[in-house]
Amino acid sequence: MASLSHAFMSQHYIGRTPMSVSISSRAALKLLSRSSTTSSTGGSGSRRPGTALCASRPRNRRARGWRGFAASTVDASSSSSSSSSLAASASSTSTPSSTTPSSSSSSSSSSSTEPTKKKATGKKTNKGGNNKNKGGKKAHDDSPAELSSSDVRAIKVEKVAELRGRGLEPFAYRYERTDLCDALQARYADLAPGVEVRLTTDDQPDDGETVETGFDALEQPVRVAGRVVAKRSFGKKLAFLTLRDQQGTVQLFCESRRFPKADGDTPAGQLAFSDVKTLVDVGDIVGAAGGIKRTDKGELSVTVRELQMLTKAIKPLPDKFHGLTDVEKRYRQRHLDMISNPDVVSTFVARSKVTSAIRSFLEGRGFLEMETPVLHGSAGGADARPFLTYHNALARDLTLRIATELHLKRLVVGGIERVFELGRVFRNEGTSTRHNPEFTSVECYQAFADYGDMMELTESMVLSCASALGAGDTLEYQGTSISLAAPFRRVSMNDLVIEATGIDFLGGGENGGAMKHAQAVSAALACEKCEAFRGLIEGCPTTGHVLNTCFEELVESTLIQPTFVTDHPVEISPLAKPHRDFSDARVERFELFIYGRELANAFSELTDPIDQRNRLEEQVRNQTSLREAAESAALSRGGEKALAEWRENAEENYAVEVDEDFLDALEYGMPPTAGMGLGVDRLVMLLTDSASIRDVVAFPLLRQTASQREASGGESEEEEGDDEVSE
Template structure:
C-alpha cells in the first residue's frame, strides 16, 4: 500500500474505469457485498464533490465525465488516512485504486487502498448550488457551472449528439461538407448587420460572414449537386434569449430539387435528431408536448394572418394604403407604438403582411408548422412562385413559436437576382436617409447616426457572375443548430446551449 501524495503527472490514469461501467458491471452486488478478487481491482479518477469523515472512516463522492461513485476510505486499509482527512478537499481531482464493495445502505463504492491528489483545487467551490445563483456568473464561468450542475454538461453532450446525427444524416444522403470563407469581401446571403474588420496587408475592410449561402451556391455552379456546411455565423445585432451574435447553422443545397423537397428533408432531419436524444419522436418543451410525427402542418403566410386577424392581404393587390390601414386597425389594441411606426413605414403590401405575421402569428405556432409562400419583397434569393404572382416558393419552419429553419426554391436567374439585390440596396439606403433625417430632427450628429445605425451593403458581383454561367434548379435550407438544441434539451435561452455565449463586459 502506498501513502497519499500529489502526483504531478497523471498519464497513468488515462485508462481508469468509468463510474457508469462499474455501476453496470456490479449492479448485482448485494448490500454489504464485497468483490475483492484480483480481477475486481479498479482504478478511478474524478473530482471530489462530497466529503464525509468521522472516526476511522471517510467517504468521498467523486464524479467523472460519465457519472459519480463513492470512495470508501478505511483507516485500517489506507495508511495515509489521517493525512487524507486534513489534506483532501471538495473540488480536488483525485485518483484511487482498490476493489468494489457495496455499503449496507446500498452505495456502490471503491474500497480504497491507494489515493493520490492529481490536481489540487486552490479556489473553493460554491456551497452546492446556493453559491452559484448569479445567472451571469454561470455563463461567464461555464466551467464552474458544469462542475456544480452536471445537467449543464448534459446539454452540451446532447448538442454534440445532435451535430453528429445531422452530419451522418445528410452525408448518408450524398451531401458533401464544404468550407466557405468566414472573412468575406461582401456580406451577402441574408439581411443582417455584419461585423467589420480590416485586413492590413490588403488595405481593405472585410466582413465576418452573415451566411454561407452565396459561396455554397458557387459550388453548385461548379458542378456539385449536394453540398452543405455546418459552422459559425456572425451577425452584429441584438442579444436575447433567442439571439446570440455568434451562432451555428447548417445550410444545405440540393440541385434539381425545390422547396417541397426541403420540407421533407427538414421533417426527417429534425425527427432523426430527436430520436438520437430521446429514442422517439416525442418531446416536452417547457411543459408542452411537441409531436414530431410526420407530416407536419403546412399553411401559407396569408392564410395564417387571415385566420388570426380576419385580414385577407391577397385582396389588396398593390394598394399599400389599404393594407396599412387594415393592419393598423387590427394591431391597434396592442398599443405598440414602435410596431405601428414600422407598419406606417412599410414600402409594399408584402412588407406589411410580413410585419403583421411576425407580430401576431409567429408566437402562436407551437406544433411544427411550415409557413409557406412569402412575399417576394422579403425573399430576395427565392424563386418566384409558379402559381401565385407576388409570392415566392419559400417556407419557414416554426416550432414553439420560434423559427427553426428557412428554405426556398433558389432564384437562378442572374438578371432577376441583380434587380432584387439592387432593389434591396435602394430600400436600405432610403432607410438610412430617413434615419439620418430623424436623427437631425432630434439634434444628433450625422456621424453618430452613421456609427450607430449604418453598415455597407454592396452587390456581390462575383456571385452574380457565377449565376450568369448557369446554376441548376436548386433548393436550399438553413437550420439554426442552437435553436434546435434548445428545443431538444428543453432549454429556455439560447445562452443555455452555447458553451461560451457573448455577454456584456463586466464593469
C-alpha cells in the same frame, strides 16, 4: 499560544452533497496567530483574549449572509479533547453552504455519501438558539471566524508545497483509468447491499466466512479518476469521497486497514490514509484503485487500495444553489457552472450529439461537408448588420459572414450537387433568450430538388436529432407537449395573417392580386389589432414588408406545434424562385416554426441570373431608403449628436452590396436547386428543454462588467445586463 477546545471541522456542499476542506496544522497555526493579533487590536471579528476560536453556526443564516464563493467558516468539532492544541488537531476549513448546515449533515447529505451514526459536531441547540458543547457550556456569542477565499487559497497552496515536499506531484502527468463511473454502476447494478467483490489478491475475511456475490473476483483492481465533489470523514479509520467523472459518480470507500500500514510503506506517488483527511479536499481531481462494494445503505463504492492526487485545486468550489445563483455569473464562469451543475454538462453533451446526428444524417443522404470563408468582402445571403474588420496586409475592409449561402451555391455551380456546411455565423445585433451575436447554423443545398423536398428533409433531420438523444416523436418543452411526427402543418403566410387580421394583402388588390403599398399600409393601420405596432407599419417600404410585419407581430408567437409557413412575399425573399402556382408576388419559400420560434428557412433557389441581379439591386435601394429616412429622423430629433448616436448604435445602419462574384457564378448556370438553413442552437434548446440560447452556448457573448470596462478604459454604466432585441 492559545489552544482550541476542539479540533476544527466543517462541511461544504456542492448541490446537496457535503464537502470538506482540510487545513494543515501549520496553516491553521498561522490563522490562529492572525486571529489573536486581530483580537488584540480590537478590530472587526475580534474575540476575547484566551478564548478558543469558536465556530458556532449562525442563528439566522439569511441575516448572516452565508456566501458560496468567499465566506469560509471554522467549526468546532467534538472529535478531540478540549486540551488539544491547534497544532495537534485534525483541522479543516470550508466554504459553507446555506443549503444545509454542517450540524445536520447526517440527515441532509446526498445519497452519494455514507451517513454517520451520530452527529459529527456533537452540538445541541436549546430553544433560545444558543449552541452548547458537550459540557453544557454556552458557546461564545462571537460571530464565527470566517476565511476569505484568498485565505482558503493560501491554505491549499501550502498543501501543494507539502505534497511536493514529500515527493508527491500535485499535478500529475497522466493516469491509467480503466473504468468510468456510469459503467461501474451498470455492471454492478445487481450487487446486493453489504456485499463486496474482492480482488483475487485479497486476504480472506478474518472470520473465515465467504459471501456469494454473483460476480467473479477481480483479477485487477478497478481504476477510476475524476473530481472529488463530497468528502466525509469519520474518526481515524474511515472516510468517504464522492468522485465524479463526465459519465457519473461513484463513492470511494476509504478505510485505513486497506491502505499501507504506515506512511513510510506508502508506494511512490500514492497517498496515505491520513492524507485523505488532511490533504484531499473537495474540488481535487484524484485517481483511485481497488475492489467493489455496495454498502449497507446501498451505495456502490470502490474500496480504495491506492489513492493518487492528480490535480490539486487551489480555489474552493461554489455552492450549487447559493454560490452560482446569479445567472450572469454562471455564464461568465461556465467552468464553475459545469462543476456545480451536472445538468449543464449534460446539455453540452446533448449538443455534441445533435451536431453529430446532423452530420451523419446529411452524409447518409449523399451530402458533402465543405468549409467556406468567414471573412467576406461584402455581407450577403441574409439581411443583417455585419461585424466589420480590416485586413492590414491586403489593405481591405472585410466583414464576418452573416450567412454561408452564397459560397455554397457557387459550389453547386461548380458541380458539387449536394453540399452542406455546419459552422458559425456572426450578426452584429442585439441579444435575447433566442439571439446571440454568434451562432451555429447548418445550410445544405441539393441540386434537382425544390422546397417541397426540403420540407421532407427538414422533418426527417429534426426527428433524427431527437432520436439521437433518445427521444421519440413527442417531447415536452417548457411544460408544453410538442409533436415532431411528420408531416408538419403547412400553411401560407398570407392565410395566417388573414386569420389574424381579416386582411388579404396578397389577394385583396386589383383583379385579385396583391395590394399596392399605400393600400396595404392603410388597411393595416385601420386594423385594431395592428394599433400596437403602427410605427413599424408606417416604416414598411413595400406590401410584402407590411405582410411580414403583421405576421411577426400577431402570428409568429402562436405557432407552438411544428408549422411550415410557406409562400412568402417576394420583397422579403430576394434569393427564392417565383411561385409556380401564383401570378402575384409570392415565392417558393418556407420557414419552420416551433414554440413560436423560427427554426429553419428554405427556398426553391433562384437560378435566373438576370432576375437575381434585379432583386439584389432592389434590396440595396430599399435598405438605402430606410437608412436615409432613419438618419433624417435622427437629425431632426436631436441634431448632429443624435445622428452620430444613431450611426453608432442602430442595427439598421449598415450598407447592403451586390455580390458580383455570386452573380457571375449564376451566369455560368446553376441547376434547379433547393436550399435550407437551420439554427442549431435553437434546435438544441428545443431538444434539451432549455429556456435560453445561452444555456446551450458554452461561452455566450456578454456585456462587459464594470471592472472590465474600467480596465479597458470604457465609460462606467449604472446598470448591468444585456441589450435585448425585440422578440
